[in-house]
Amino acid sequence: MAHSRGTNGSKxxxxxxxxxxxxxxxxxxxxxxxxxxxxxxxxxxxxTLTQDLDSHFPSTGxxxxxxPSMCHTSSLQTxxxxxxxxxxxxxxxxxxxxxLLQAWEDPLVALSTSANTLPHPAQGAIFNKIQELQExxxxxxxxxxxLSGKMxxxxxxxxxxxxxxxxxIGQDRISQLINFNFLLSCFRRDSHxxxxxxxxxxxxxxxxxxxxx
Amino acid sequence: xxxxxxxxxxxxxxxxxxxxxxxxxxxxxxxxxxxSCRSPEKETFTCWWKPGSDGGMPTxxxxxxxxxxxxxxxxxxDYHTAGENSCFFNKKDTSIWVNxxxxxxxxxxxxxxxxxxxEIDVVYIVKPNPPEKVTVTVMEDKGWPFLRVSWEPPHKAxxxxxxxxxxxxxRVKLEEDNDWEMHLAGQQKMFNxxxxxxxxxxxxxxxxxxDHGFWSxxxxxxxxxxxDYFHREKSAWILxxxxxxxxxxxxxxxxxxxxxxxxHCILPPVPGPKIKGFDKQLLKNGKSNEICSAxxxxxxxxxxxxxxxxxLVEYLExxxxxxxxxxxEESKDLHHGCLKSESxxxxxxxxxxxxxxxxxLTDKCGEAKEERRQTxxxxxxxxxxxxxxxxxxxxxxxxxxxxxxxxSGRVKTWPSVFSPLPRYSPSxxxxxxxxxxxxxxxxxxxxxxxxxxxxxxxxLGQSYRDFCLSGKQPHLLTPQTLVxxxxxxxxxxxxxxxxxxxxxxxxxSPALRTTEYVEVQRVNNEDMVLLxxxxxxxxxxxxxxxxxxxxxxxxxxxxxxxxxxxxQREGMEEDRCPCVDQETNEGTGNCHTLNTVSxxxxxxxxxxxxxxxxxxxAPIVNGYVDSANMCTLHTC
Numbered sequence: 001m002a003h004s005r006g007t008n009g010s011k012x013x014x015x016x017x018x019x020x021x022x023x024x025x026x027x028x029x030x031x032x033x034x035x036x037x038x039x040x041x042x043x044x045x046x047x048t049l050t051q052d053l054d055s056h057f058p059s060t061g062x063x064x065x066x067x068p069s070m071c072h073t074s075s076l077q078t079x080x081x082x083x084x085x086x087x088x089x090x091x092x093x094x095x096x097x098x099x100l101l102q103a104w105e106d107p108l109v110a111l112s113t114s115a116n117t118l119p120h121p122a123q124g125a126i127f128n129k130i131q132e133l134q135e136x137x138x139x140x141x142x143x144x145x146x147l148s149g150k151m152x153x154x155x156x157x158x159x160x161x162x163x164x165x166x167x168x169i170g171q172d173r174i175s176q177l178i179n180f181n182f183l184l185s186c187f188r189r190d191s192h193x194x195x196x197x198x199x200x201x202x203x204x205x206x207x208x209x210x211x212x213x
Numbered sequence: 214x215x216x217x218x219x220x221x222x223x224x225x226x227x228x229x230x231x232x233x234x235x236x237x238x239x240x241x242x243x244x245x246x247x248x249s250c251r252s253p254e255k256e257t258f259t260c261w262w263k264p265g266s267d268g269g270m271p272t273x274x275x276x277x278x279x280x281x282x283x284x285x286x287x288x289x290x291d292y293h294t295a296g297e298n299s300c301f302f303n304k305k306d307t308s309i310w311v312n313x314x315x316x317x318x319x320x321x322x323x324x325x326x327x328x329x330x331x332e333i334d335v336v337y338i339v340k341p342n343p344p345e346k347v348t349v350t351v352m353e354d355k356g357w358p359f360l361r362v363s364w365e366p367p368h369k370a371x372x373x374x375x376x377x378x379x380x381x382x383x384r385v386k387l388e389e390d391n392d393w394e395m396h397l398a399g400q401q402k403m404f405n406x407x408x409x410x411x412x413x414x415x416x417x418x419x420x421x422x423x424d425h426g427f428w429s430x431x432x433x434x435x436x437x438x439x440x441d442y443f444h445r446e447k448s449a450w451i452l453x454x455x456x457x458x459x460x461x462x463x464x465x466x467x468x469x470x471x472x473x474x475x476x477h478c479i480l481p482p483v484p485g486p487k488i489k490g491f492d493k494q495l496l497k498n499g500k501s502n503e504i505c506s507a508x509x510x511x512x513x514x515x516x517x518x519x520x521x522x523x524x525l526v527e528y529l530e531x532x533x534x535x536x537x538x539x540x541x542e543e544s545k546d547l548h549h550g551c552l553k554s555e556s557x558x559x560x561x562x563x564x565x566x567x568x569x570x571x572x573x574l575t576d577k578c579g580e581a582k583e584e585r586r587q588t589x590x591x592x593x594x595x596x597x598x599x600x601x602x603x604x605x606x607x608x609x610x611x612x613x614x615x616x617x618x619x620x621s622g623r624v625k626t627w628p629s630v631f632s633p634l635p636r637y638s639p640s641x642x643x644x645x646x647x648x649x650x651x652x653x654x655x656x657x658x659x660x661x662x663x664x665x666x667x668x669x670x671x672x673l674g675q676s677y678r679d680f681c682l683s684g685k686q687p688h689l690l691t692p693q694t695l696v697x698x699x700x701x702x703x704x705x706x707x708x709x710x711x712x713x714x715x716x717x718x719x720x721x722s723p724a725l726r727t728t729e730y731v732e733v734q735r736v737n738n739e740d741m742v743l744l745x746x747x748x749x750x751x752x753x754x755x756x757x758x759x760x761x762x763x764x765x766x767x768x769x770x771x772x773x774x775x776x777x778x779x780x781q782r783e784g785m786e787e788d789r790c791p792c793v794d795q796e797t798n799e800g801t802g803n804c805h806t807l808n809t810v811s812x813x814x815x816x817x818x819x820x821x822x823x824x825x826x827x828x829x830x831a832p833i834v835n836g837y838v839d840s841a842n843m844c845t846l847h848t849c
Contacts, residue, residue, distance in 0.1 A: 040424055047425065068312050069282045080308045082256050082376050189310055192336055192425065196376075199424075203375025213375050 031147050032202040038140040039097075039195040045136065046188040049129045052122050053181055065178055071186035073103050073161045078193055085196070090204060091154030093197040098144045100190045101137060103161035108134050110167045111183055118180060119173045133187075140194075240268035241324025245317045247331045251340045254369040255309060255377055255423070258302050258335050259295040262317045265326060272321040276300040281312035309335045339426035342367035344381060344402075344419045349437040352405075358439055360385070360406040364419045364432070379421045384431070388414040412441040 068074070078096060079085035088096070112134060115127040148155035169183065170176030203213035243265020252258035264274055276289035289300035313335070317328040344364040352361050362383055370377045378400065384393040385406055398404045398419075409415070415438075418431040468475065 043425060067281055078310065080311060081304070082309075082371065082374075086374055086376070189334070193310060195424070196336075199378050200375040203373065213373055213378075 028147070028150055029202065029205040031143070031150070032198060032205050035140065035143045035147060036195070036198045036202045038136060038143060039191065039198050042133065042136045042140060043188070043191040043195045045129055045133050046184065046191050049126060049133070050181075050184050050188055052126055052129070053120065053177075053184060056121050066182050068185060068189065070182075071189070072107070072163050072165070073100060073186065073190050076100065076103075076159055076161055085200060088197075089154065090201055091152045093201055094144065094148055094151055094155040095157050095159070097194045097197045098141070098148060098155070099159040099161060100194050101141050101144065102158050103163065104137060104187055104190060105141075106163045107165065107183060107187070108137060110163070110165060110169060111180065111187075113167050114169045114176065114180060119176065239270050239323055240266075242266065242268045242270075242272040242319035242321045242326045244326045245274055245319045245328045247315060247317055247328055250315070250331070250333050250338050251427075252307070252335050252338050253340065253342050253367070254371060255336060255339050256304050256369075256371075257307050258333075258338060259299055260289075260302075260315060260331075260333075261295070261299045262328065264298060264319055267319075268321050268323060270321040270323060272319050274298065275318045275320065277316050277318065279314040280308065281314070307335055311335070337425070339377070339423045341370050341377070341379060341421055341423060341426070341429045343429045343432040344421050345432070347417065347419050347432050347435050349415070349417045349435045351437060351439055354407075356442075357407075358409055358411075358442065360409065360415065360417070360437060360439075361403065362406065362417050362419065362435075363403040365402065366421065367429070370421075370423075378424045380424065381419060381421045382428075383417060383419040385415055385417050388416060388436075393418075409439045411439060414438045 076096065076099060079088055108130065112127070112130045115123065115130045118126060120126060165179075165183075169179040206213060245262050245264045247260060247262045250258055250260035260276065262274065262276070264272065276292075277286050278289070279286050287306075289302075290306055291301040291303065292299065294301040311334065313333050314330050315333065316330045319326040319328075345367055347362065347364040349360055349362050351358050353359075362385075364381070364383075366372050366379050370379060372379055380400055381398040381402065381404075382395065383398060383404055384395050386393045387410065396404060396406070406415075406417075414436065417435045417437065418433075420429045420431045422428045
């Protein structure tokens with residue numbers, strides 16, 4: 001009696017284990033595809049935001065806008081052309097993407113806070129879009145965390161890119177707008193980098209599906 | 214002559230100066246402007262500029278750029294690859310995610326001009342080349358053709374490695390159309406187009422766009438001709454057309470066959486009035502008088518020879534006591550009228566059956582009393598009052614003639630004073646009474662006759678009209694006078710020959726107390742009431758005649774204040790209903806209007822307060838009831 005019960009129990013356990021394994025293993029290509037879609041959406045949002053802001057941006061602001069090299073993420077070494085990018089390993093690419101995404105967690109909060117009182121005609125729309133950015137960024141970060149677990153130890157490392165700007169982005173109206181615009185331009189570039197890296201990864205993972213790439 | 218010289222000189226000078234001016238005007242170059250920079254595959258890029266004015270001297274342009282993190286200024290490496298006024302940056306010189314600060318300088322002998330600097334990032338200026346190798350083929354799906362369009366990405370764009378992600382769009386149109394049909398194909402490189410016109414020639418073009426970039430130009434047009442599948446399509450349509458035409462024809466034919474029924478169904482004929490002898494036209498045009506007279510038919514009542522079945526049944530109860538004689542009549546048309554109260558004219562009603570019983574009469578009497586009020590335009594109510602005429606032995610029959618407004622159903626039957634009327638060979642007394650009755654009848658009927666607008670009227674003969682007319686008295690205030698007048702009016706009728714004075718005496722004779730019902734057979738043209746004895750007994754009639762054999766009715770109890778003749782059965786305390794009030798209304802011309810006596814409170818037969826018979830006997834002893842003595846009587 002006990003022996004039969006034991007064999008039955010082990011069989012049941014095995015079956016459950018197989019099922020769990022089968023159910024939980026979503027192919028990486030699908031995960032990457034989902035992540036690519038998220039990063040694509042993120043970049044599109046940032047592009048729209050930039051256009052909204054530029055529509056009423058004072059022309060004088062362009063001249064004195066800080067250079068993009070002064071973005072807080074510029075210290076991160078990323079590939080500058082196609083050859084370099086294609087040579088980066090998948091885990092490194094993912095690590096870069098995750099680091100960049102992580103670096104924008106705090107600045108987005110600052111942007112959201114300042115968007116409340118931004119002296120801009122489209123302030124309401126801008127604020128809403130910032131909120132959306134935060135949500136998408138968070139969900140993408142979660143997805144990338146899941147991905148990193150499947151891509152080896154290299155993917156786990158995240159470079160720290162602290163943001164030093166605090167929550168105040170300007171004292172007067174002009175500086176507020178300029179800093180807001182500058183931050184957004186940095187974010188736009190970084191979101192494009194993330195999107196590019198993930199799409200490279202997607203194509204690499206979908207070797208069986210040439211039509212994907 | 215002088216003028217000519219001056220003109221020539223001026224012209225020469227002008228020419229000289231213009232030639233001189235163009236040649237001598239040199240200036241530094243105008244400011245050039247960078248029009249656009251584009252990268253087809255995110256690996257190289259090209260910038261184009263538009264030069265300003267050259268200032269009349271050969272001007273050269275140079276492009277200088279600076280990358281974002283360094284201050285080094287570089288000059289454009291390639292001015293020719295991309296054509297004139299362009300600068301091509303090859304792979305080596307192209308860095309992505311790096312801002313380029315580009316400036317164009319125009320230089321000529323006199324100076325230089327700088328364009329406005331432009332900051333670009335290569336990844337934001339991607340505009341790929343159009344897709345290549347676009348192929349369109351016609352394929353078939355279950356007999357229906359469709360177009361399959363396939364293409365390849367531009368050869369320079371590296372989509373395999375995922376460096377560039379392209380999405381495609383194609384457009385299709387028929388050769389003769391002006392509008393394109395757009396289709397977004399996403400990332401796939403193949404597309405199917407359905408719903409084609411057979412035999413049509415189609416044009417197909419494809420273009421692409423990077424995920425975050427600009428649309429490419431349209432590819433070169435591909436032409437394709439769809440083969441004809443004309444027959445299959447058309448044969449079905451032919452079949453459908455023929456079938457529906459056939460069905461339509463059948464429907465039309467059916468409608469045509471049944472058009473009469475349809476017409477009756479949709480537009481039912483309007484029923485017209487169905488009054489026998491009624492002239493619709495007169496109603497529309499004529500006045501009320503004319504209409505009333507029109508209702509009177511000349512040959513009414515029908516003669517015995519012709520209308521045996523339509524005889525008016527009249528009950529005449531004639532009692533000829535010693536003192537009084539009360540004749541109650543109920544014209545047939547009364548019955549008719551009350552019968553007709555609810556329904557339309559019944560021409561074929563013999564009348565006899567409906568009015569054939571005393572019970573009926575009683576009921577009608579009750580009804581009549583109720584509806585008495587409602588009638589305002591009945592035939593005139595002849596109110597005759599029995600009057601006491603000590604001198605004149607004329608007996609009056611007092612009774613309420615129910616208005617000929619038969620709609621009211623007011624048939625009042627009287628507990629008439631029954632006279633032992635034999636058949637038509639009465640004693641002089643009987644004759645008199647019968648004549649009285651006849652007179653009464655004629656009175657009543659004439660009164661009916663003169664009512665306008667009553668259906669019952671039409672049965673009345675023209676002869677009665679005369680009575681009516683003659684009987685018409687302007688404002689007869691006292692019934693007494695009315696009766697007297699009426700009687701006088703009727704005196705011309707056979708009554709005068711009768712020894713009326715003998716009537717009272719004869720009437721009083723107790724030997725004549727036996728009661729008998731007589732039935733008025735009809736009224737002949739000479740205004741004589743022809744009577745017939747009635748054999749049938751009567752049922753129970755409440756209030757009205759209840760006439761068991763042997764009882765004497767038609768004892769006038771009195772006349773109440775409303776000039777209602779109250780009758781009583783002799784020996785009984787309760788009276789019967791009198792019920793017919795008649796008033797002449799001069800307003801109606803020839804016709805008399807019925808006065809509805811307020812008898813609604815006593816729907817049943819009139820109930821009179823009991824009066825001591827003996828007291829009444831004295832005044833009634835002559836058979837006349839004096840209205841002055843009627844104070845104690847109630848109206849029905």
